[in-house]
Amino acid sequence: QVQLQESGPGLVKPSETLSLTCTVSGGSMSSYYWSWIRQPPGKGLEWIGYIYYNGSTNYNPSLKSRVTISVDTSKNQFSLNLSSATAADTAVYYCARDRAFHVYWGQGSLVTVSS
Amino acid sequence: DIQMTQSPSTLSASVGDRVTISCRASQNIYTWLAWYQQKPGKAPNLLIYKASNLQSGVPSRFNGSGSGTEFTLTISSLQPDDFATYCCQQYNSFPITFGQGTRLEI
Numbered sequence: 001q002v003q004l005q006e007s008g009p010g011l012v013k014p015s016e017t018l019s020l021t022c023t024v025s026g027g028s029m030s031s032y033y034w035s036w037i038r039q040p041p042g043k044g045l046e047w048i049g050y051i052y053y054n055g056s057t058n059y060n061p062s063l064k065s066r067v068t069i070s071v072d073t074s075k076n077q078f079s080l081n082l083s084s085a086t087a088a089d090t091a092v093y094y095c096a097r098d099r100a101f102h103v104y105w106g107q108g109s110l111v112t113v114s115s
Numbered sequence: 116d117i118q119m120t121q122s123p124s125t126l127s128a129s130v131g132d133r134v135t136i137s138c139r140a141s142q143n144i145y146t147w148l149a150w151y152q153q154k155p156g157k158a159p160n161l162l163i164y165k166a167s168n169l170q171s172g173v174p175s176r177f178n179g180s181g182s183g184t185e186f187t188l189t190i191s192s193l194q195p196d197d198f199a200t201y202c203c204q205q206y207n208s209f210p211i212t213f214g215q216g217t218r219l220e221i
Contacts, residue, residue, distance in 0.1 A: 100147075
């Protein structure tokens, strides 16, 4: 059974970089796409982007200038960096497997952007 | 971007009721649509993919239908565990987009 677990700071200062890591267990990262999705408090889901196990990426144009997703298959991890964070980036961040619909999700990590 | 619009935003129902939630896409997405159930503090749980395919382990009282721009999720007989928020998601083209959610309440 594939399991995903997000980790990272729960509080980020405005203008700093929001960084999260997703650790994958119970299966290989090879041949799969790995996604990040977020949900502001009380709002709907927003797709951030995905990375293929070989490193190719696709980002939401609304965030593309600030987002970097990377993968380290040797550690079974992939990561999200979102630069120049603002209060609007406050959300629960989920990692998930696949790039279309998602069966496997992490439990979510709340990141608050505040000074 | 493809806009996904759900209706209603909130739906009040009782155990045993049959309920329908609608999702409209701003352009043709064929059948590239998924439905999720989400409970407070939890990740979304996939119910339906490709508009009408029931995900393994999901009770058969959940049914998805539609194509093109109009889609529906029907729950045939509400159970206590079904009171949650439901959202649709299109994966016809990037960026992937989600509906704003329908809260199903007692």
